Amino acid sequence: MAVRNPLRRRRPRFLVPIVLTIIVLIILGAIFVNSYTDLLFFRSVHFSSVFTKVLGTRLVLFLIFGLIMAIAVATTIVIAYRLRPSIRPMSLEQQNLERYRLVLEPFHTWLLIVIAGLAGIFAGLSASGRWRTYLLWVNGQKFGVKDPQFHRDISYFMFTYPFQRFLLGFAFTVVVVCLVIAALTHYFFGGVRLQTQDRVEKVIPAAKVHLSVMLGLFVLLKAVAYYLDRFGLAFSPRGKVTGASYTDVHAVLPAKTILLFISVLCAVLFIYNIRQRGWILPALSFGILVISSLVIGGLYPTLIQYFSVRPNESVKERPYIARNITATRAAYGIGTNKVSISTYPASQNVTAAQIGADKGTIPNTRLLDPVVLSKTFEQLQQIRSYYGFPPNLDIDRYSVDGKTQDYIVSVRELDQTGLSSNQRNWINLHLNYTHGKGFVAAPANTVDDTGRPVFAEKDLPVTGPLDITQDDIYFGEQSPKYSIVDTKQAEIDGPSGSNTASGNDQKTNHYSGTGGVSVGGTFNRLVFALKFGDKNLLLSSAITNKSRILYVRNPRTRVQKVAPWLTLDGDPYPAVINGRIEWILDGYTTSSGYPYSERTRLGDVTTDANTGGNRAAQANNEINYIRNSVKATVDAYTGEVTLYAFDPSDPVLKTWMKAFPGTVKTTIPEDLRVHFRYPEDLFKVQRDLIGQYHVTDPVGFYTQEDFWSVPDEPGNAGTQQPPFYQFAQLPGQSQADFNLTSPMNAQRAPKLSAFMYVSSDPENYGQIKVLELPQGVTINGPVQAKATIESNSVVSSALSLLRQSGSQTISGNLLTLPVADGLIYVEPYYVQATSDQGYPTLQDIAVAYGDRIGFARTLQGALTNLFGQGAGNSTTQTGNGSGPTPSPTPSGSGSNTNGASPAVQALAAQAASLFQKAQQAFGSGDFTAYGKYETQLQQTLDKLVAAGKVTASPTPSPSGKASASPSSSASPSASATVSPSPTP
Numbered sequence: 010m011a012v013r014n015p016l017r018r019r020r021p022r023f024l025v026p027i028v029l030t031i032i033v034l035i036i037l038g039a040i041f042v043n044s045y046t047d048l049l050f051f052r053s054v055h056f057s058s059v060f061t062k063v064l065g066t067r068l069v070l071f072l073i074f075g076l077i078m079a080i081a082v083a084t085t086i087v088i089a090y091r092l093r094p095s096i097r098p099m100s101l102e103q104q105n106l107e108r109y110r111l112v113l114e115p116f117h118t119w120l121l122i123v124i125a126g127l128a129g130i131f132a133g134l135s136a137s138g139r140w141r142t143y144l145l146w147v148n149g150q151k152f153g154v155k156d157p158q159f160h161r162d163i164s165y166f167m168f169t170y171p172f173q174r175f176l177l178g179f180a181f182t183v184v185v186v187c188l189v190i191a192a193l194t195h196y197f198f199g200g201v202r203l204q205t206q207d208r209v210e211k212v213i214p215a216a217k218v219h220l221s222v223m224l225g226l227f228v229l230l231k232a233v234a235y236y237l238d239r240f241g242l243a244f245s246p247r248g249k250v251t252g253a254s255y256t257d258v259h260a261v262l263p264a265k266t267i268l269l270f271i272s273v274l275c276a277v278l279f280i281y282n283i284r285q286r287g288w289i290l291p292a293l294s295f296g297i298l299v300i301s302s303l304v305i306g307g308l309y310p311t312l313i314q315y316f317s318v319r320p321n322e323s324v325k326e327r328p329y330i331a332r333n334i335t336a337t338r339a340a341y342g343i344g345t346n347k348v349s350i351s352t353y354p355a356s357q358n359v360t361a362a363q364i365g366a367d368k369g370t371i372p373n374t375r376l377l378d379p380v381v382l383s384k385t386f387e388q389l390q391q392i393r394s395y396y397g398f399p400p401n402l403d404i405d406r407y408s409v410d411g412k413t414q415d416y417i418v419s420v421r422e423l424d425q426t427g428l429s430s431n432q433r434n435w436i437n438l439h440l441n442y443t444h445g446k447g448f449v450a451a452p453a454n455t456v457d458d459t460g461r462p463v464f465a466e467k468d469l470p471v472t473g474p475l476d477i478t479q480d481d482i483y484f485g486e487q488s489p490k491y492s493i494v495d496t497k498q499a500e501i502d503g504p505s506g507s508n509t510a511s512g513n514d515q516k517t518n519h520y521s522g523t524g525g526v527s528v529g530g531t532f533n534r535l536v537f538a539l540k541f542g543d544k545n546l547l548l549s550s551a552i553t554n555k556s557r558i559l560y561v562r563n564p565r566t567r568v569q570k571v572a573p574w575l576t577l578d579g580d581p582y583p584a585v586i587n588g589r590i591e592w593i594l595d596g597y598t599t600s601s602g603y604p605y606s607e608r609t610r611l612g613d614v615t616t617d618a619n620t621g622g623n624r625a626a627q628a629n630n631e632i633n634y635i636r637n638s639v640k641a642t643v644d645a646y647t648g649e650v651t652l653y654a655f656d657p658s659d660p661v662l663k664t665w666m667k668a669f670p671g672t673v674k675t676t677i678p679e680d681l682r683v684h685f686r687y688p689e690d691l692f693k694v695q696r697d698l699i700g701q702y703h704v705t706d707p708v709g710f711y712t713q714e715d716f717w718s719v720p721d722e723p724g725n726a727g728t729q730q731p732p733f734y735q736f737a738q739l740p741g742q743s744q745a746d747f748n749l750t751s752p753m754n755a756q757r758a759p760k761l762s763a764f765m766y767v768s769s770d771p772e773n774y775g776q777i778k779v780l781e782l783p784q785g786v787t788i789n790g791p792v793q794a795k796a797t798i799e800s801n802s803v804v805s806s807a808l809s810l811l812r813q814s815g816s817q818t819i820s821g822n823l824l825t826l827p828v829a830d831g832l833i834y835v836e837p838y839y840v841q842a843t844s845d846q847g848y849p850t851l852q853d854i855a856v857a858y859g860d861r862i863g864f865a866r867t868l869q870g871a872l873t874n875l876f877g878q879g880a881g882n883s884t885t886q887t888g889n890g891s892g893p894t895p896s897p898t899p900s901g902s903g904s905n906t907n908g909a910s911p912a913v914q915a916l917a918a919q920a921a922s923l924f925q926k927a928q929q930a931f932g933s934g935d936f937t938a939y940g941k942y943e944t945q946l947q948q949t950l951d952k953l954v955a956a957g958k959v960t961a962s963p964t965p966s967p968s969g970k971a972s973a974s975p976s977s978s979a980s981p982s983a984s985a986t987v988s989p990s991p992t993p
Contacts, residue, residue: 042539049526049533050561054650056571059669063573066144067137075133078183083125085187085223089194090117092215110198128186132179139175141574146172148667150660154339156243156604157332158253164660167602167634170240177237180230188223195219218283221291225279228298232272239265243604244633247314248326249711250333251633252605255318255325260310271301323711330707336605337702340634343695343777350703353740353764353780355788356830357859361880363829364872369738369745370828372883374868375453376837377417377462378821379404380619381849384841386419388848389461390449392469393503395442397424399486400622403582404453404734405684406747409465409474414452415736415747417462420583420590420645421447421469422487435545436498443492443520443559445482446503447471448583448590453736458944460839460850466585469503478588483524484648485592486581486623488562491541493528494520497551520557524648529554564592564643565625571650572596572672574665575639578691579615579625584684589644591681595688596639596652598661599632606633607698614697615690617729618722627690637691637775638662639673642681653677655685679771687749687769692732693719695777696751696765703763703779716756717763723795723823730791733822739766740827741778746770752825754790761788764827780827789859791823794834798855801862807853808838815843821851833858835868866943920949 044064051060113120149168155161195201200216212220239262248254253262275294282290318325338344364371379402386398402419422445425438447469451462466473471480481502483494494500499517528534529552537558538546546552561567564581578595585591601608612629620626638656643649652673654662666673700717704710722730732751738744746768753763764780782788789797798804811818821837834857839849856863856871863875872881927942 038539042536045536046526046540046560051571053524053526054567054571054648056650056672059571059573059672062144062669063140066140070140070143071133071137074136074179075129077179078132078186079125079129081183081187082128082190083121085191086121086124086194088219089191089200089216090198092195092213092219093198093200094213094215124190132182136179142171142175144668145664148664150663150667152660156336158243158258158604159240161240163603166240166243166604167600167661168664170237171602173237177230177233181227181234184223184227184230188220188227191219191223221279221282224291225276225282228272228279228294229276231298232269232276235265235269235272244602244608248329249322250326250330251607252329252333252336254329256310256314258329260313261306264305264309267305268301271297271305323708326711327707330710332605333607334702334705334707334710336603337607337633337698340603340606341695341698341702342636342775343699343702347775348699348703348777348779350779350781351741353782353827353832354830355782355786355832357786359829359831359833359858359876361873361876361878363831364876364880365882367738367828368883369742370826371868371872371881373414373454373736373738373745374826374835374884375404375415375733375735375822375824376456376851376854376868377451377453378837378839379417381819381821381839382417382462383419384848385462385850386417386449388846390421390464390467392421392447394427395424395501396421396445396503397427397487398422398449401580401619401624403580405582405584405686406736407450407475407585413736413745414454415734416450416465417453418448418450418466418583420482420485421445421449422482422485423489424487425489435543436549436551438489439492439545440496440498440549440551441501443483443489443494443500444502445485445488447480447482448475448477448585450475456851458941460852470505475585476588477585477590479646480590481518481520482590482645483520483522483559484562484564484567484643484645486563486565488559491537491558491560491562493546493549493552493556493558494525496549496553496556522647524644524646525557525559527556528552528558529556559648562648564594567643567648567650568594568596568641568652572639572641572652574598574668575641576611576627576630576635577625577641578688579620579627580623580689581643582686583645584681586678586680586684589646592643592645593681593684593686594641594643595637595686595691596641597688597691598634598636598638598659598665599630600634600661601631603634607702608633609694609697611690611694615693617693617731618725619731634661635691635694636661637688640677640681640685653681682771685769685771685774686734686747687767687775689732689749692749692751692767693729696732696753699765699777699779700753700756703781713756717753718756720752720754720759720791723792724820730823733824734769735766735824735826737826739778740780742768742773746773750825752791759790759793761790761825761832764825764832788832789834789857791825791834794857795820795823795836797860798834798836798857798862798864801864804855804862804864807864811838811840811852816840816847817843819849831858835871916949920946923949 048057048060051057145168149164152163152167154163156163156166192201195212195216200213202211242253242257242262242265244251245253245257245261247257247261275298278290278294338348380400383398383400383402386402391397398419398421402417404415405418406413406415423442424445425433425442428437428442448466448471449464450466450473451464455463457463464473466475466477471477482488483492500519502516502518505514505516526533528537528546531547534547534552538544546558561570565577569575569577575596576599578597581592581594583590584593599611608631610629611627611632615627636656636659638654638659639662640653640655642651642653654666654673654675655677656662657675662673697719700719701710701713703717704715709715719729722728730751732749734747735750736745736747737750738746739748739750747770748766748768750764750766752761753765754760755762762782764782765777767777768774799808808818817840819839819841821839823834823836826833826835834855836855836857837851838853838855840852841847841849853864853866854868854871856868856875858875861875863871863873865871865874867881867884869881869884872884873879923942923946926938927946
């Protein structure tokens with residue numbers, strides 16, 4: 010006979026608790042590691058109060074609402090257990106249940122604790138996630154404005170009403186959970202039976218009383234819900250616009266009040282059923298509630314809507330549309346105090362003299378597109394393979410030698426993908442290659458002879474007029490997940506600028522900033538090794554007691570962590586301030602609780618052709634209130650985060666500042682203020698709404714006849730055209746300002762209806778101006794302008810030529826410029842070789858005015874083509890000559906030099922020779938040589954023009970088509986273009 014081994018039976022009994030204990034320890038360990046490292050991060054940036062306030066609030070909510078749920082569930086189970094029948098009929102159903110009762114009865118206390126505990130944990134976790142709602146309610150500040158229907162301060166809807174809805178929802182959850190648990194408990198212990206013998210009740214009287222009370226509480230909460238639903242009508246979508254409509258006010262609102270009293274009556278009937286202990290009263294109450302909800306709350310408002318409102322909607326809804334217009338304009342900051350609309354003549358008869366006389370817009374025309382030129386910056390300013398630039402560059406303005414203009418800017422960030430495979434070891438990735446280096450800036454309106462940017466701030470060591478004293482980039486958009494600095498390993502710091510005897514000009518340094526967290530101690534090293542799943546953090550001998558670990562390095566993520574109550578703009582940008590490189594970010598306070606204000610989805614309205622890369626997409630949250638209340642900075646060297654109150658009058662900001670005292674500064678340094686840009690995401694939201702809410706007459710709003718829409722990106726249907734920063738002197742401005750601009754189309758039509766812009770100048774910041782075009786004038790919108798440009802025979806031929814010999818063309822930003830009471834479009838064209846080493850260079854510029862096109866190597870030339878001589882006099886673009894280039898031909902066709910002096914004939918021969926050399930350089934793909942010959946050719950032709958020997962006879966262009974020389978385009982009415990000499 011086999012002998013039983015007692016360990017075989019004991020092993021499973023001990024295994025389950027051991028496994029559960031290990032799982033719990035792992036979960037608690039992960040929570041501790043994340044919480045502890047977060048605490049260290051918050052301490053390192055001096056925002057530990059945010060960490061403790063959020064954590065404390067979440068814990069309080071977890072405990073309060075978790076205990077309420079646990080106590081309610083436990084009480085329900087205990088009551089149901091004590092009301093169990095002492096004698097149960099021995100039906101087959103009860104016999105089956107008796108087996109389980111016998112098994113579970115010894116553990117009923119533990120079951121009670123487990124069930125109530127799990128319910129409490131889930132309820133507490135859910136409640137802790139509503140910490141923002143709670144803090145807004147506790148710290149809410151008054152708006153000083155009342156809603157038009159209930160005459161309550163806006164703060165009630167923004168801060169109090171959401172918390173009341175949360176409490177009501179939680180109460181419903183508690184009652185429903187308790188009701189279900191009560192029913193199950195009564196069933197389990199025989200108080201509720203599905204199978205019964207004759208004359209035996211399925212529900213015992215005690216269970217009826219218990220369930221009646223629970224149902225009575227549910228109906229009572231329904232009465233509270235009807236009361237709060239009345240205020241929820243301020244966000245009703247029933248009418249033409251958001252907010253209480255005619256039907257809501259005259260049918261739904263009275264219905265909600267009536268249903269409130271009916272619910273109270275039904276709740277009383279349920280409670281009264283404690284004495285009756287039958288089902289007649291509960292059934293009657295339930296029937297009254299359902300029927301009244303269907304008839305009073307559903308059918309009656311529907312009849313009013315279809316038979317009273319629909320036939321007279323424009324009249325009935327007029328006052329409620331007016332409410333929506335007022336509220337929306339206030340909530341989005343687009344009221345008359347922020348937006349001014351004026352009529353713009355959009356003249357069709359602009360002359361060359363008028364264009365040439367412009368000194369604020371044409372000379373500053375932005376020729377460089379920050380979305381296109383990342384590879385160009387990388388090719389010309391990368392310096393080392395482990396440096397790089399983001400996909401989308403940025404634009405800002407600087408004053409150099411007393412002249413202010415816009416610059417394409419970027420920092421030279423660390424790009425570890427540029428390291429070779431044999432360099433990609435742990436020490437290099439985390440200890441040696443730790444940071445980027447330098448700041449690069451190029452004037453946005455200038456290129457050199459080959460179409461490349463002319464860098465003002467450049468190279469390593471950095472040179473330029475911005476006087477940068479600290480150019481190390483330890484915190485940036487492309488920084489590694491973590492780096493350990495000030496170790497025994499020297500950090501690579503770019504080239505030294507002078508070759509050593511060994512041929513190595515590599516410079517090294519050791520981080521001396523205050524950023525990051527000390528990682529010298531064994532405990533911290535262990536914690537971070539667990540956080541990043543990297544044992545080398547614990548084992549490396551290169552880490553010293555002085556070493557610091559840098560993490561959470563992306564500026565946007567860094568600010569979002571210390572200010573979780575902010576919505577951040579998708580594009581941080583770098584700026585040089587007092588010799589240091591700072592990231593500047595725009596923070597928004599948003600809400601969906603502004604009564605009567607139209608709601609919009611933030612993600613949908615801010616997504617455009619430039620979204621992606623390093624421009625983050627917004628979450629698709631529904632909002633109806635937004636303010637650019639905070640400007641934030643992140644020091645690229647230390648990682649220090651600073652929040653500044655930019656709109657201190659914002660009640661939402663005041664509320665958060667009360668919740669997190671001392672975290673937002675109220676004084677903004679002037680050196681920082683001059684670099685503030687009007688944020689793009691806010692402007693996108695506002696321009697979308699201005700397209701509708703510039704119409705303030707309710708009747709006109711109802712018809713939507715004069716609504717505008719954001720134009721599509723030319724060549725990318727279905728995607729909105731992004732707004733463009735331009736340094737220009739726009740109508741109404743006394744001098745050139747740094748503006749954010751956008752054209753607006755007519756709704757459901759491609760024609761232009763308006764031009765919108767907002768200044769970032771500190772004195773005029775945030776004043777949105779709209780130039781509305783006359784109704785009877787048809788002006789091409791951006792998509793039409795693009796089609797007109799590229800359907801032009803000369804442009805089409807030139808672009809076809811540019812796409813030959815392994816090259817491709819790239820369209821730059823299509824700018825809309827209001828100049829001389831007219832509107833012109835300017836679009837640069839870049840050429841890029843399709844090889845891996847190819848990068849975009851500016852080669853041609855198209856200018857469109859109505860259906861007429863100018864096209865040349867320079868803006869001056871394109872304007873001269875289009876408007877005639879003198880139109881391009883004010884342009885400042887350098888390189889590539891200053892105007893259109895007639896193409897000389899070696900056989901004497903074209904310019905007539907017969908009978909000219911030997912000097913003139915020599916110039917003509919020289920021009921022909923340079924033309925041939927340019928053609929050969931173009932054919933071989935040598936664009937640098939081509940640019941050189943093109944410049945020399947222009948100089949030679951200028952001499953011929955001065956000698957009066959270049960006539961207006963047609964000359965063959967490189968594409969084989971005839972082109973006009975400069976004199977043939979002198980007439981403003983000429984619609985053809987000058988075909989430039991060959992361009993890559």
